[in-house]
Amino acid sequence: MPRRVDHDERRRQIAEAVLRIAAGRGLEAVSMREVAAEAGVSIGRVQHYFASKDQMLVFAAGRLREHLEQRIRRGLPAAGPPHAPLRSLRAVLVALLPLDRDGREDARAGAAVLIRALGEAELAERYRSGRSDIVATMAEWLRSAADAGELRGDLDPGLEASVLLALVGGLASDLLLGHHTPEQAIAIIDHQLKRLS
Amino acid sequence: MPRRVDHDERRRQIAEAVLRIAAGRGLEAVSMREVAAEAGVSIGRVQHYFASKDQMLVFAAGRLREHLEQRIRRGLPAAGPPHAPLRSLRAVLVALLPLDRDGREDARAGAAVLIRALGEAELAERYRSGRSDIVATMAEWLRSAADAGELRGDLDPGLEASVLLALVGGLASDLLLGHHTPEQAIAIIDHQLKRLS
Numbered sequence A, B: 001m002p003r004r005v006d007h008d009e010r011r012r013q014i015a016e017a018v019l020r021i022a023a024g025r026g027l028e029a030v031s032m033r034e035v036a037a038e039a040g041v042s043i044g045r046v047q048h049y050f051a052s053k054d055q056m057l058v059f060a061a062g063r064l065r066e067h068l069e070q071r072i073r074r075g076l077p078a079a080g081p082p083h084a085p086l087r088s089l090r091a092v093l094v095a096l097l098p099l100d101r102d103g104r105e106d107a108r109a110g111a112a113v114l115i116r117a118l119g120e121a122e123l124a125e126r127y128r129s130g131r132s133d134i135v136a137t138m139a140e141w142l143r144s145a146a147d148a149g150e151l152r153g154d155l156d157p158g159l160e161a162s163v164l165l166a167l168v169g170g171l172a173s174d175l176l177l178g179h180h181t182p183e184q185a186i187a188i189i190d191h192q193l194k195r196l197s
Helices: A007-025 A032-039 A043-049 A053-075 A085-095 A101-117 A121-147 A157-177 A182-195 B007-025 B032-039 B043-049 B053-075 B085-095 B101-117 B121-147 B157-177 B182-195
Strands: none
Touching (some): A007 A032, A007 A043, A007 A053, A053 A085, A053 A101, A085 A182, B007 B053, B007 B101, B053 B101, B085 B182, B121 B157
């Protein structure tokens, strides 16, 4: 019997190769040839799954989002009180920061894809909808935390969520540049959260 | 008599061409040939002033900083009380946001150069020192504003300056992506500043 091919897995492997190249050398180095070499497959195989560089980038952007969701899940309080909105919110903010090697690689690849997205409608829409989803989730937790008395009752959850998301976005660049250490970046997030309590 | 050549001006013209290409099509599109075409000069002329792409990028990054300083000067309160630290601080924060066409073009070029800087020591050092200078200036104004009674006396100027710089960095991406309107981004800055008073 022929071995069954896991097309999703192959597509993911190629997308991971795209992200490694983008993180290390920027999108200018992403080509069918380079991706094939990085993934250890033939150029024909890459072209079988992706008809163009843009198709690869859209799929790779989706992988970045899955990485982020995995980091968030790992960071969420596993034990503890069943309802811990403030801890959950902090976990998401910390997960959005490039604090380790994988996080830095994703942040670099994400920054490269973001620039490309500014000129590509489909990528831009993915970015915008991703940000809107994160802001909505954070606003929900801010509201829950306020209801639970963990945060001030008079705060505007949508506004504060936008502030926090912009803050971690800027801190991500600062971390990549070495302008802040991970500890400093986390202290800045805690400082801002404390302000809301 | 031969016409005197203004080498600085020629260098600037080439750097502006680099920035236009980087903003529109990313650094992958920046080459001696493309820059020469965009600047309307010969490739030999470009090579006369810049021996490599990296030399062009370092000089172009310096131009970005000069653009920012011009925007800040334009935004600073011209009239009014001689000592208006809070208004000066707000003017810098607003000048850092891509609110008009020129600002957006600079922000896109800056983001492209930032990515490159992550792999190039000289560019990275320019970015870091630029950010340190801005944080120091903002901290000084925060301190003055607190001394003048415009802001709370117990705030940590260095910490708050870092928060504000990270915030405008994230808002810049949100503006480029169309996730916020200019009015929303400015409202978020004012919200954060109000918190310090």
